[in-house]
Amino acid sequence: MKLFEIVKPGIQTTIQDHGRFGYRANGVPISGPMDRFAYTMLNDLLGNKPSSAVLEVWLGGIELTCLSDCEIAITGAKVNIHFDGAIQEMWKVIRVKAGQMVKLGQAEEGIIAYLGIRGELEVEKWLGSASVYSKGRMGRPFKKGDFIEGLPTSGTNQELIQLKRPVYSQKLTIEIWPSVHRFLFKNENFEGTYKLKSGDRMGYLFEGPPIEFHSSGDILSEAVEPGTIQVNNKGQLIVLMADAQTTGGYATLGKIVETDLWKVVQLRPGGEILLRDRQK
Template sequence: MSRFRVLRPGPLSLLQDGGRHGWQHLGVSPAGPLDPHAAAWANRLLGNRRGAALLEIALGGLQLECLDDGWLALCGADVPIRLDGVPRPNWSRFAVRAGQRLELGFARSGQRVYLAVPGGFRGEPVLGSLACQAREGLGGLHGDGSPLREGDLLAGGLGDFPGAASVPWPFVPDYRASRPLRVVPAVGQEEVLQGFVARSWRLSPQSDRMGARLSGEALRLPPCEWSQGMVRGAIQVPPDGQPIILQADRQTVGGYPVLGYLHPLDCGRLAQCPAHAELRFVATDLETVQQEWRAFLRFFAC
């Protein structure tokens, strides 16, 4: 077993895994990592399954004391990483020794970094998952949806690796690059989507794990006549015309009209954008999204 004591939790550090599935009919959202790409790579570097429990660290600022020899991997936002004051590379795995201190600085680009250990972090599942969901008070290290606190003790497994390793550079995203996010139009909303992608939007600082709020020239959609099930990436348009892109901690049912659906991998790119970032979107088709998502799942052996 490898253990870590939390010396400084940072602004928001959450235990997440593959998500809490099979409970949406009771209003429980799946939760899980906001950036599935970075989280999956952190687990892959250690030979874990894609949904193994890991830490999602918002903005950085985490400090851990290593109580045992072990291994860990970090992928995601560009944060300074130091082990006993010595820099370590991001998007890589490396060994740690008992008594060493791991310190993460604050993000220079991107918003969330993922820290994994062999076998995943251990805890008591709630409704079959460790995923931390603060709004519903579920999961996390203490089972009540609370983030990490100073003094918390984290435990994971042990691994046997030939040495350090890094993610190949073509798979490491540049979070400073501005690329359009891809959207599949909802049925009957193709014309409205043309107006949505024709303008730029700003990411509101009121965004959170439940949804990314956009600000810009208001859209006008006819109201829905009934509520409908919600999925991650659904783009709702409330009466004020400012779209909301639902994320991992979304509600499971909603009555606002839905403009379209963000590509699952672009949900992760969106989660790495800072507040006030300028966002642009482009229309894509369902078949392309399905092919790319299947390729992602196959690559990470899901």
């Protein structure tokens, strides 16, 4: 059943589910949602399976025409939601009627929002997952004129109380598990502030006090995963994200704890992180 037609796809809108597990040995990333907290809360609000597919929307700006009555919810980055011009609330289930126009404004706090439909989306899967991984030719971002199809269901209205809704700060103190590569570093100035310069679903580049090596930061390639913090040859930090490669040859500083990674995901360029070892 066709539920929505894409009028404006925004900067980048893709389908993401829980992720693609069991193929890292073959060089295939996990993918899945960048912000697992917002994704998990979305499916919980809708009463869907924890692994259900949703839309991941970067920076807002998406417009949809509803083709069939259904119930939706939107979580993640703060965006203004309009149904035919009427403002709606995030973090709660909303009923949409056929013919209505749904618009998400530009992200005001955070950068990634999630839109889900109560029920199941009808989506193509690659290696058991619907998560789009464009670099691996597993799907693509939505384009104008695409349709979102699914099997909608109905249920009781749910919402996340205000006290539990996240506030996406641009200054974070992040806990990390220290890496075994610390002996390669001449100094450990990583406790200074690092600012986000740029990033995508593969990784975020942070710039700050350069970390110096005794000789080189190159290592034999070893396994990495989302949340791993690599130190490049300029002594700057790369935080690996959902579409991260499975191995890397840069020395690593550590790994961001799972409960903090989604906060880093929602940083905007210029956002700052201060790192603290979990074991101290």
